[in-house]
Amino acid sequence: xxxxxxxxxxxxxxxxxxxxxTVSPLIAKTKADVRYGKYKQSGLDKPxxxxxxxxxxxxxxxxxxxxxxxxxxxxxNGTNIKTISVGKGKTHILIWSQxxxxxxxxxxxxxxxxxYIIDDEQVDWRASWTNKLTLTFMPMxxxxxxxxxxxxxxxxxxxxxxxxxxxxxxxxxxxELLTTLKPQFAFNLHDQSRxxxxxxxxxxxxxxxxxxxxxxxxxxNPIRLNxxxxxxxxxxxxxxxxxxxxxxxxxxxxxxxxxxxxxxxxVSTVLIEAGGYPSDDNRQVAxxxxxxxVLAGIDSINTQxxxxxxxxxxxxxxxxxxxxxxxxxxxxxTINHHKNKxxxxxxxxxxxxxxxxxxxxxxxxxxxxxxxYHVFDAKDFNYQTGKSFSINKxxxxxxxxxxxxxxxxxxxxxxxxxxxxxxxxxxVMINPSKTACVLPCNGQTATFLLTDGRGIKFAVINGQIIxxxxxxxxxxxxx
Numbered sequence: 001x002x003x004x005x006x007x008x009x010x011x012x013x014x015x016x017x018x019x020x021x022t023v024s025p026l027i028a029k030t031k032a033d034v035r036y037g038k039y040k041q042s043g044l045d046k047p048x049x050x051x052x053x054x055x056x057x058x059x060x061x062x063x064x065x066x067x068x069x070x071x072x073x074x075x076x077n078g079t080n081i082k083t084i085s086v087g088k089g090k091t092h093i094l095i096w097s098q099x100x101x102x103x104x105x106x107x108x109x110x111x112x113x114x115x116y117i118i119d120d121e122q123v124d125w126r127a128s129w130t131n132k133l134t135l136t137f138m139p140m141x142x143x144x145x146x147x148x149x150x151x152x153x154x155x156x157x158x159x160x161x162x163x164x165x166x167x168x169x170x171x172x173x174x175x176e177l178l179t180t181l182k183p184q185f186a187f188n189l190h191d192q193s194r195x196x197x198x199x200x201x202x203x204x205x206x207x208x209x210x211x212x213x214x215x216x217x218x219x220x221n222p223i224r225l226n227x228x229x230x231x232x233x234x235x236x237x238x239x240x241x242x243x244x245x246x247x248x249x250x251x252x253x254x255x256x257x258x259x260x261x262x263x264x265x266x267v268s269t270v271l272i273e274a275g276g277y278p279s280d281d282n283r284q285v286a287x288x289x290x291x292x293x294v295l296a297g298i299d300s301i302n303t304q305x306x307x308x309x310x311x312x313x314x315x316x317x318x319x320x321x322x323x324x325x326x327x328x329x330x331x332x333x334t335i336n337h338h339k340n341k342x343x344x345x346x347x348x349x350x351x352x353x354x355x356x357x358x359x360x361x362x363x364x365x366x367x368x369x370x371x372x373y374h375v376f377d378a379k380d381f382n383y384q385t386g387k388s389f390s391i392n393k394x395x396x397x398x399x400x401x402x403x404x405x406x407x408x409x410x411x412x413x414x415x416x417x418x419x420x421x422x423x424x425x426x427x428v429m430i431n432p433s434k435t436a437c438v439l440p441c442n443g444q445t446a447t448f449l450l451t452d453g454r455g456i457k458f459a460v461i462n463g464q465i466i467x468x469x470x471x472x473x474x475x476x477x478x479x
């Protein structure tokens with residue numbers, strides 16, 4: 001009996017040790033989510049990130065002995081381009097962001113990942129991979145584009161279409177990294193339009209992924225298959241929180257693009273695109289998702305857990321669909337024509353969240369093919385063109401004054417804006433460019449009124465619907 005008990009205890013001890021060995025390398029998949037607030041880099045929760053935003057972060061990280069920070073080149077305008085490296089293993093992973101200057105979401109995620117890596121609490125997790133992997137991060141490849149909030153660099157060239165010609169210094173920097181590091185894996189991090197939908201789910205594609213092709217035939221070799229398998233593995237990290245918000249990019253080949261070129265040269269490359277999410281103008285939901293995916297990727301490559309997944313699982317991720325998601329759809333709105341030709345129609349409104357922030361009517365007609373961040377059913381309401389209120393003397397626009405004018409049919413203000421003191425918390429339209437359509441018209445400023453025949457009940461001001469009965473804005477700009 002004693003012998004059996006000793007044998008049983010020994011067996012339990014071995015199983016516990018095996019479990020610990022199995023779980024410990026995957027600690028990032030759970031702890032990264034629970035403690036994200038600790039690692040999220042401050043100062044980067046904004047619609048656009050410029051080089052001056054990351055310079056102090058880089059300077060602080062230079063004090064970390066486990067990190068190697070190098071200047072590996074300069075942008076066209078002479079701004080230093082830096083990499084951050086950690087680990088000393090033979091398997092190299094290259095991770096870069098913001099090759100398009102106006103696509104900054106993953107730049108924040110990269111610093112979040114680095115904060116996680118260097119944290120004292122992660123000493124055991126780091127020890128599981130630092131002798132096997134070398135990570136090289138490049139948080140901002142296109143600082144000139146970032147500073148001007150443009151996709152292209154200072155030459156006006158799209159760096160991600162420069163992999164063949166190498167006419168940009170930034171493109172040359174990235175290609176030199178490919179040559180010198182010879183990475184086995186790469187993460188190419190971007191932003192996509194908030195209008196992308198995750199298949200036919202009716203939801204925005206908050207994250208889209210792709211294992212880029214290496215030829216026009218879209219063939220799948222072991223290198224590309226590795227990327228597909230890795231995507232499936234890291235996708236599981238975010239599926240629970242982003243159910244039906246994950247899409248897969250079309251894999252059409254572009255010989256000028258870096259992701260496709262990396263795959264062609266033997267690098268298993270993962271493209272991740274940050275997209276929209278309700279009430280998240282700065283894409284912080286996507287930022288956290290990318291943070292989790294990169295950490296999960298480190299684990300997956302370290303343990304080779306990605307090898308257990310299949311091409312079929314990758315292909316089951318729904319293709320994303322461009323222009324599927326709109327900012328605002330107003331359904332079933334009655335239009336009263338002066339010749340008694342009344343009709344109901346839908347209005348699709350675009351907010352231009354990352355541009356002018358001037359909401360306009362994008363399309364008129366059946367909107368049933370689309371989904372939106374906000375949908376308003378106007379079946380009981382009629383369209384009414386708002387009147388202009390002329391500013392010819394000083395006016396303090398408080399909430400009460402503003403609501404009185406809206407209920408009188410005034411939707412916007414024209415004239416000397418210096419005489420208007422805006423003291424209301426509601427959106428106000430001043431000197432709009434185009435509001436004079438008797439019927440709704442394409443390109444019109446999305447400023448008009450909704451009436452039920454007994455009075456004006458809603459004011460649509462720059463695309464934002466104000467309920468004049470409750471005093472609430474139903475959809476603050478961009479949410």
